[in-house]
Amino acid sequence: MSDGPAEPVREVRGTGIPVRGNDIDTDQIIPARFMKVVTFDGLGEFAFFDQRFDEHDEQQDHPFNDERFQGANVLVVNANFGCGSSREHAPQALQRWGIDAIIGESFASIFAGNCLALGIPTVTTDEETVTELQDRIEARPDAEIAVDVENEIITVDGETITVTVDDAQRRALVEGVWDTTALMRANTDAVRDVAANLPYVEVDP
Amino acid sequence: MSSGTLYDKVWERHAVAELPTGQTQLFVGLHLIHEVTSPQAFGMLGERDLEVAYPELTHATVDHIVPTEDQSRPFVDEAAEEMMAALERNAERAGIQLADPTSGRQGIVHVIGPEEGLTQPGMTIVCGDSHTSTHGAFGALAFGIGTSQIRDVLATQCVAMEKQDVRRITVTGELEAGVEAKDVILQIIRTLGTDGGVGYVYEYGGPVVDALDMPGRMSICNMTIEGGARAGYVNPDETTVDFLAETDRFREDPDRLETLRPYWESVRSDPNASYDDVVEIDGDALEPMVTWGTTPGQGVGITEPIPDPDDLPADKRESARDAQVHMRVEPGETMEGYEIDVAFLGSCTNARLPDLRRAAAILEGRTVHPEVRALAVPGSQRVKAAAEAEGLDEIFTAAGFEWRGAGCSMCLGMNPDQLEGDEACASSSNRNFVGRQGSKDGRTVLMNPQMVAAAAVRGHVTDVRTLSEVTTV
Numbered sequence A: 001m002s003d004g005p006a007e008p009v010r011e012v013r014g015t016g017i018p019v020r021g022n023d024i025d026t027d028q029i030i031p032a033r034f035m036k037v038v039t040f041d042g043l044g045e046f047a048f049f050d051q052r053f054d055e056h057d058e059q060q061d062h063p064f065n066d067e068r069f070q071g072a073n074v075l076v077v078n079a080n081f082g083c084g085s086s087r088e089h090a091p092q093a094l095q096r097w098g099i100d101a102i103i104g105e106s107f108a109s110i111f112a113g114n115c116l117a118l119g120i121p122t123v124t125t126d127e128e129t130v131t132e133l134q135d136r137i138e139a140r141p142d143a144e145i146a147v148d149v150e151n152e153i154i155t156v157d158g159e160t161i162t163v164t165v166d167d168a169q170r171r172a173l174v175e176g177v178w179d180t181t182a183l184m185r186a187n188t189d190a191v192r193d194v195a196a197n198l199p200y201v202e203v204d205p
Numbered sequence B: 001m002s003s004g005t006l007y008d009k010v011w012e013r014h015a016v017a018e019l020p021t022g023q024t025q026l027f028v029g030l031h032l033i034h035e036v037t038s039p040q041a042f043g044m045l046g047e048r049d050l051e052v053a054y055p056e057l058t059h060a061t062v063d064h065i066v067p068t069e070d071q072s073r074p075f076v077d078e079a080a081e082e083m084m085a086a087l088e089r090n091a092e093r094a095g096i097q098l099a100d101p102t103s104g105r106q107g108i109v110h111v112i113g114p115e116e117g118l119t120q121p122g123m124t125i126v127c128g129d130s131h132t133s134t135h136g137a138f139g140a141l142a143f144g145i146g147t148s149q150i151r152d153v154l155a156t157q158c159v160a161m162e163k164q165d166v167r168r169i170t171v172t173g174e175l176e177a178g179v180e181a182k183d184v185i186l187q188i189i190r191t192l193g194t195d196g197g198v199g200y201v202y203e204y205g206g207p208v209v210d211a212l213d214m215p216g217r218m219s220i221c222n223m224t225i226e227g228g229a230r231a232g233y234v235n236p237d238e239t240t241v242d243f244l245a246e247t248d249r250f251r252e253d254p255d256r257l258e259t260l261r262p263y264w265e266s267v268r269s270d271p272n273a274s275y276d277d278v279v280e281i282d283g284d285a286l287e288p289m290v291t292w293g294t295t296p297g298q299g300v301g302i303t304e305p306i307p308d309p310d311d312l313p314a315d316k317r318e319s320a321r322d323a324q325v326h327m328r329v330e331p332g333e334t335m336e337g338y339e340i341d342v343a344f345l346g347s348c349t350n351a352r353l354p355d356l357r358r359a360a361a362i363l364e365g366r367t368v369h370p371e372v373r374a375l376a377v378p379g380s381q382r383v384k385a386a387a388e389a390e391g392l393d394e395i396f397t398a399a400g401f402e403w404r405g406a407g408c409s410m411c412l413g414m415n416p417d418q419l420e421g422d423e424a425c426a427s428s429s430n431r432n433f434v435g436r437q438g439s440k441d442g443r444t445v446l447m448n449p450q451m452v453a454a455a456a457v458r459g460h461v462t463d464v465r466t467l468s469e470v471t472t473v
């Protein structure tokens, strides 16, 4: 990756995968034992591992195991998704599994921030709409879904649903300015001034 | 919009610029790193040929993967050894101080920052760990960040953030014996919900919080994240300053404390500060809390019945039902008598010296139930040494506890300390998520350290107030 602006993410198109339940924490998305690594490579296969496999590594019922959802890239979840540990391993695992956008009732804030850093939109709507969408995907896994980040609209099989994208997130994705390292490196002098004005900071100017 | 709060003031002092995204670029006064979430960030930095901008403002330790039994190198677990080696390499190359197990200063990152005096009022503090909220106990603005943000901080000493709302939580009254800071925060989370804090920073205050020592305030701020808020803080006062005066940093340089004091006082929330929301919690009504479920919000007082999922708000019913199946509890029962296999005394919530002291007071002259495996894991090497200096280790071992080295240990089961099968654990940690303690069938019951000690003795969850030697905090 270069130290330049990021690619804009205006729209994500593909098919959906529903994962139901409130308060799905990042320990469930990627169990801690798979974090004993120094890179994020290869995390995709461990997404939701403990829900997908029993103690004998036999597959259990889980959308991530379901044949019908294997090519899906739009995850549809319920409330407070991604709560708990701040591990970026969670969105990294989802992204490496194939997820490009997440629609849900609400997201834990560190998780949403981590998603943004990877260019994954976290789009919100109400409980009823989410449940309906999940039912619909269950019924027709190959239904095409388009998540229009710029206009805050989801289209499913031609039908449109209004959703919410947090302002800062929308701007960052649409304008391709979600690479915050590059953005902030432009203000090096201002950083030095702020540091110099803080009585507790002891650095050589 | 809040105004005149500590959050507003510290935010303003650290704001560098408005970014094209509408976010604020915020200067970071203290960056803490550990072995699990930082190596990938150093990797990203390397890919871009960037250097660490302010290495003197970053401090490293190792906590999640360190074994707590035999800490000699190389670690037996190869993956753990590789992570440790990567941290050493990165810290050395960048000129970052590392508190490793040979330093005598190693420990859980949220225990060592405060005890070294690194954590101070009016600072912005970040770490790639959600429990960074702990440092808010000193009146710092402290929050957990993800790995890409660690890269940002390494490269620029800044994070990009949106300002949050501020909710003032006042805890009135006085805590009775056996009731601790841990019970206060479990009650707050139960009242406001695990997602009640999304979009908020919590300011804790009121007579109960004012009366707490710094470790107690840290226990409350620690679990702020379990309530969905990213940061929580307590306004700095004389308790804060007295604690800091005893840390290395200020013992060596007492003048510095006086130099910084005006700044610390200036960031306190104004008496007429305005908040986006205000909540009151009745401290007099609290009893020791225990969780019956698989989120920290699923808690009850020890004499209270476990709720019937049908009586809960609609959006909480299904997870409550699943949780009760997992935990094998029935509505209407209390948690008293719930059999345990393991007692875990540790974690960044409750493994500081006063926590260990209170647990030891319960254990003195008693023994751990023969069916229970009990672990005491001090939060840092210094806590361990201080506890040993006053003979606490002997009380623990005489009672039948294992006395371990410092680390995260069974709080998350990334080292060999893990639950096995469907073991039930009385735990002083902060998360009872399914699988959290290393076994996906494991059952975690969160409670305060005295309650863990009492459960270890009786072999089941029990009301510590029915034993003598209960301590008031």
Ligand code: SF4
Residues within 6 Å of the ligand: B063, B064, B108, B109, B110, B129, B131, B347, B348, B349, B407, B408, B411, B412, B429, B430
């Ligand atoms: S003790 Fe537990 S909660 Fe605290 S930093 Fe370690 S793993 Fe995280």
